[in-house]
Amino acid sequence: MQTMEPENSHPRRPTIKDVADRAGVTKATVSKYLNRAHGYAMAASTRERIRAAIQELDFQPSPLARGLSRSATSTIGLVVADIRSQFYPDLVASIQAAAEAAGYTLVLGSSGDDPDRELDIIRSMAHRRVDGVVLVAVRSESDHIDYLRRRGIQIVLASRDLPELVADTVVVDSLAGGRAATRHLRELGHRRLAHVAGEATVKPFADRRRGFELETADLGGDGSGLPVEVAASTIDGGRAAAHRLLDVAEPPTGVFFASDTMALGGLMACADLGLRVPDDVSIVGFDNVAVGQLPGIGLTTIDSDAVRVGEQATELLLKRMLAPADADADPILVTRPAELVVRTSAAPPR
Incomplete structure (x- = not known):
């Protein structure tokens, strides 16, 4: 029936x-x-x-129906290098909050630090006709930016910059931050120093390494310089690099890591090797991630000001998108100061 x-x-x-x-x-x-x-x-x-x-x-x-009527979809794309990184939660949250306050939905893509996948994500966002894109994962080439520009999509870089200013960019001063982190270790009395660097193709990492080198130029001894290990900006990458630096006859007494995520791996390596922080090894990171503030970790670090960087980047993007007079204006660079946050992971050497 x-x-x-x-x-x-x-x-x-x-x-x-x-x-x-x-x-x-x-x-x-x-x-x-x-x-x-x-x-x-x-x-x-x-x-x-x-x-x-x-x-x-x-x-x-219907956002899509609204978009068809005015060639827009009320969406903003955000591309990050690796969503698993401890650095991204505050940055993503601040960009999402600023976008939603202006009536936009955020579309997030994580490239896994793979340039080819980054381009695939950008192409997908372009096909979805996002109104603008915040790039956090971009490397030392501007091909991805050119791809979006040719399709009339506005771009802003957040927390990552390129050697040339090709789009509005908001960053923390990585060179000054690298110097401040290294100077802090020197002022505590450390002379056997080392650096765990990120990939040189990522300009902020290159700037942080340069800051370390400038602050330790007089400590090279035979002219060979102090040890620098290049690692992926992951916990595992920092852990492996710290093992290489510390499992030697005369390990450094102070290590500056190019990111807090790598520094967390460094703390794990110290535990693996039976080294106490900061009694045996002092550690300084860069980013001021939330987990670094936890009791028992107390990571001394440089504050990347992720929340304000995300807010300002979104404000610049919206200005480009919504004000025709600003759409083709010359790109601007906003450099936020790098501030040292002193906790318990760094102390004078024994």
């Missing part, structure tokens, strides 16, 4: 026209309200009537 479905089992979804009729305005006015992030002016009383109508009708606008 066939069972008939009740007539109202699949009620019709409310439309913009339903909202307009309920609020006593035109469909065009409702459309302007839905696209308010794009600068449309509207009286407060009209806005409130439309808001109430949307709530009463439980109206859900």
Whole structure:
């Protein structure tokens, strides 16, 4: 026996026209309200009537339909190197909050620190017609930026910069931060120093290594310089590099790691080798990740100011997207100061 479905089992979804009729305005006015992030002016009383109508009708606008009408989708793409890194939570959260406050949805992609995968993610975002992209994973080439530009997509770099200023960029001063971290170890009395560096193709890592080298130029002894180990910016990478540095006859007494994530691996290596931090080895990182603040870790570090970097990067991107007069203006560089955060992982050598 066939069972008939009740007539109202699949009620019709409310439309913009339903909202307009309920609020006593035109469909065009409702459309302007839905696209308010794009600068449309509207009286407060009209806005409130439309808001109430949307709530009463439980109206859900389609971002894709809105995008088709104005060649935009109210989405912003964010590409990071490796979402598993301890560095990204604060940065991603701040970008998402700033984007959502302006009426945008964030689309996140993690490249796994693979340039080819990074380009695949960027292409996918371009096909989805994102309105803009925040790049955190970009390496020392601008091909990915050129790809987006050719498609009319605005870009901003956050926490990563390139040798040439090709797009709006917000970074912490990695060179000054590298110097400050190394200077702190020297001021504590360390002379046998070492550095765990990130890949040279990532400019912030190159700048941090340069800061270390400038602050230790007089400590090279025979001219060969102090030991530097290059590692992936992961816990495992930092752990392996620290083993190579510390499992020797005369290990360094102070090590500066180019990221807190690597420094956490360094702490694990010290435990592996029976070395106490900071009694046997002092460790300084870079980023000021949340886990470094935990009791028992107390990581001395340089603050990358991730929250403010993310906020400012999103503000610059929105300005480019929403103000036609600014869309083609020369790119700007915002360099935030690098501040030393002193905790317990670094102390005078024994």
